[in-house]
Structure formats: C-alpha cells, structure tokens
Amino acid sequence: MKNASIRYESLIQVLHTANILWRESRRFFKPYGISEAQFNILHVLGEQPHGMSQRELSDLLVVDRSNVTLLLDKMSAQGLIKRNDVPGDRRAYRVALSKEGMTLWKKVLPHYRKVIESIMSCVSEKEAGQCLLTLQEIEKNALNWTELDAKS
Amino acid sequence: MKNASIRYESLIQVLHTANILWRESRRFFKPYGISEAQFNILHVLGEQPHGMSQRELSDLLVVDRSNVTLLLDKMSAQGLIKRNDVPGDRRAYRVALSKEGMTLWKKVLPHYRKVIESIMSCVSEKEAGQCLLTLQEIEKNALNWTELDAKS
C-alpha cells in the first residue's frame, strides 16, 4: 500500500472488517436455520408487534425492495413470518412475526448479544462510541457518493 | 433498540456502513466494467508485478478460494489478467495483470482514491486513525467468533 492515506486505509478497513463479521455471523446463525439478513428482519419485526409493510422494511434496512421479497418468501416458507392483508389497500401487506418467529427471535437475541459483547470486549466504551460516530459520518457521506463523484 | 449497549450498536453500525459503502462502490465501478471485488484483485496484482498464486490471493483478500476462481474467470474473459503456468508445479497458476489490466488499474485508482477522500473528508486524521485501530481490534476478535461462541 504505497501512498495510502490514513483515511483511505480506514475506509478499506471498514469494508474488510465487515466482510469478516458477515462471514462469521453466517456460521453463528446457521444452527438456528437463519441468516444474518433474516435475523435483521426478525429483529425489526420483533420490536414492531403490529407489523409493517415491505416497503417500510426495505427502507429501514436500507436494502432493495426485491431483496425483502425474497427474504420474506424464505421466512414465510419456514413459518417465521406472516403476510397479512391490509384492509383498504390490496397492493400492500402488513408483515409480522408468527408465534414461531417471535419465539426464535427471543431465543437467538440474547445469545447474539452475548457473542457481540465478547467480540467487542477489547474495545472500551469510549472507543466504541467514537467509532460509532465516525461510522455514522462516513455513512452519511457515502450516501452522496454518486453525487460527490459527479462533482469531481 | 431497547437495552442496546454502545458496543452492540457500534458493531451493528460497522455492518450497516459497510453495506452502504459496498452498494455505492458498485455504482462507482460499473462504468469501468468491473466490480469492487474485481478491483480489489486488480489492486493487489497491480502492486505485485510478478504475480501470485490464487491461493495467495484468497489468503490476502480473506476470501474463499472458489471465489477467486470465479472472479478470475470473469477477469480473464475480459482480458484483464493472465493465468501463467508455474514451472515445476503443474497444479498452480501464477496470476498477473495483463497490459489492459494494468492500464485499467492505473486509470481507476486515482479516481477511486479521490472519491474516498471526499467521503472521508468529514473525518479528521486522528478520528480516522482511531477508527482504524478499533476496527482492527474487532477484526482480530471476530476471527475467534466461533471459538468465543463455543466457550460461552
């Protein structure tokens, strides 16, 4: 890496660390029969007992709408979620956890939290907070990537 | 997010920010006819004129060997890389950039750096350095995820 600035390296490290976390999380969730992506949906819906539309889900998770469709197809086949009709709007669904989904969520979450705390145990609260802020800044700017690019 | 510790949130943010960066980088590289993953290979090989084995590539990029095979298949079809024979070992290849690959790398890299500097312009050098260290710590611990999990 010649001439790489600290900012450049730092951004690359974000991608690199996330890749590793992603791969490891796969292995973590596998015994539960779900993936990290599916857990994210479980998690969002778990705290939203009334359910939400797929559109809202994709906006919240910052993910393509079609992606949500596919994930929910699988989770529906597993009996983890239900697509309820919306009275008065036949276009949309109100997606919510099934009883099984709720049970699974409550079972996995504590375990997940514990492993994350283990991974993060080497990082002080202060460091973690600072890192969080920095990443949020980066995220905000990354959303303008295309824009920034057009200007340059 | 009830009861979420700052460490938990911080780790989730790593994944979230990386997702966004990944998606935006796709859009960035698209006009050049490559993906971020392919650029990573371009980048590693660009600084290694003598080339390297696929095994070395996958170790460096912390990626599955089969993944490297597929990426190189595509890049080879595009004429960006060459799989040269290794004298004395008919199992392995020595992968290197073609002239076209080298040209493309030299063309994309400055542009890529510039966009990254734009994205990171809101982050001070000190912040970036701290973030880098924290992420490296997390990465190191994440590699023991399975291990930590087994213990708990």
Add this chain to the structure above:
DNA sequence: GAAGATTGACGGTTCAATCTTT
C-alpha cells in the same frame, strides 16, 4: 495424504422490467 484449483448448490444483494392496485 496434502496442496492448488475447480465445480455445483445455495443465500444475499442489486437492478431493470413488470404487474396490480391506487
């Protein structure tokens, strides 16, 4: 048997195009 590479199956993600309903 071990190492380098490949294949096939599968999940996640995006994108463009489409369908239905509003």
Add this chain to the structure above:
DNA sequence: AAAGATTGAACCGTCAATCTTC
C-alpha cells in the same frame, strides 16, 4: 401517473465435494 410488490438476470460470497498434481 404513482405506489406496493414481484420476477428474472447478474454478481459476490460460502461450503462441500471433486480432480489433478505434488
């Protein structure tokens, strides 16, 4: 026309199994 959702194609990534060569 606009909004919610879906489909099909393409790519990245992993894993398990396999093939060839060492």
